[in-house]
Amino acid sequence: MNITVNWPRFLVASILGSILIFVLDVLWHTHVAVDMYANYPSRPTEEVKPLIPFLFATYVVQLVIFCYLYLRMYPQRSLANAVWWGAWGGFFVVLPNGQFFVGTPNMGWDLLAMQMIEGTVMTMILMAFFQLVYQPKNESWVPVATDWPRFLIMGILSAILVFVLDISFHQHLAQVIFSEYPAHDFPHREHVGPDLFGWLFLTYLFQLSIFCYMFLRTYPRRGMGNALWFGVWLGVWVVIPNMQFFVALDKYTWKMLIIQVPEGAILTVIMMAFFEWAYRPRVHTGSLAAAE
Numbered sequence: 001m002n003i004t005v006n007w008p009r010f011l012v013a014s015i016l017g018s019i020l021i022f023v024l025d026v027l028w029h030t031h032v033a034v035d036m037y038a039n040y041p042s043r044p045t046e047e048v049k050p051l052i053p054f055l056f057a058t059y060v061v062q063l064v065i066f067c068y069l070y071l072r073m074y075p076q077r078s079l080a081n082a083v084w085w086g087a088w089g090g091f092f093v094v095l096p097n098g099q100f101f102v103g104t105p106n107m108g109w110d111l112l113a114m115q116m117i118e119g120t121v122m123t124m125i126l127m128a129f130f131q132l133v134y135q136p137k138n139e140s141w142v143p144v145a146t147d148w149p150r151f152l153i154m155g156i157l158s159a160i161l162v163f164v165l166d167i168s169f170h171q172h173l174a175q176v177i178f179s180e181y182p183a184h185d186f187p188h189r190e191h192v193g194p195d196l197f198g199w200l201f202l203t204y205l206f207q208l209s210i211f212c213y214m215f216l217r218t219y220p221r222r223g224m225g226n227a228l229w230f231g232v233w234l235g236v237w238v239v240i241p242n243m244q245f246f247v248a249l250d251k252y253t254w255k256m257l258i259i260q261v262p263e264g265a266i267l268t269v270i271m272m273a274f275f276e277w278a279y280r281p282r283v284h285t286g287s288l289a290a291a292e
Helices: 007-032 045-073 079-103 109-134 148-177 194-218 224-238 240-248 254-279 285-291
Strands: none
Touching: 007 045, 007 109, 045 079, 045 109, 045 194, 045 224, 045 240, 079 109, 079 194, 079 240, 148 194, 148 254, 194 224, 194 254, 224 240, 224 254, 240 254
């Protein structure tokens, strides 16, 4: 699918929007919501300061791609569509917070709710800014219709597949392959009960079903090649929150991060291969002609 992008203007608008969100987010966490992190196992300030450029880079990459995905998924661009994408796409982006919540000690539901709402609001602000500054033109293509009954079955099965593989990797395989994984002093909950485990499963279900839906919107022609490529580049994008938690969470080592990033991408590649094979979407010639 070809879309029209004015790259100089796009990069200016999306990078300025990313900088805006980075500043707002830092101010929020360091001045407004600071009391909510009183018992959080935060990385010491002297260790965080050298990592700020890395943190800033993750925001820029993450949010510029977020803006680009908006152009790929919405042929008709408007402030309403931009803010709506900021809402549901932003919810997708902060779902890893719900996964880290399960393993992080002294993190309550109130802090998680604050993080998820704040993150979603930030992406809505980003998209409003991007739409108003960039002012993207409308496209002529039409998104291909989704076969919802079949999609829900295959999307959920795909999410379950990754959930089982990911849990197995972290609880068993990673400890055999790698030494000191996770770090011996990495903060973790002593006990994860059925309620937290159920919540973890729910976050995977939402995140990975949405991941599959975004593939249908981003690649109208589908195809195994596109599915695998989407699993690679969006899989790396999805684990950017790991990099942001790496900066904030005490005892989160570079080694742990370097293991988790490719592992996350490999799992999304596996998931997309399964989803493309199992979903086998019906291709509508008229819609695809418009898309091209």
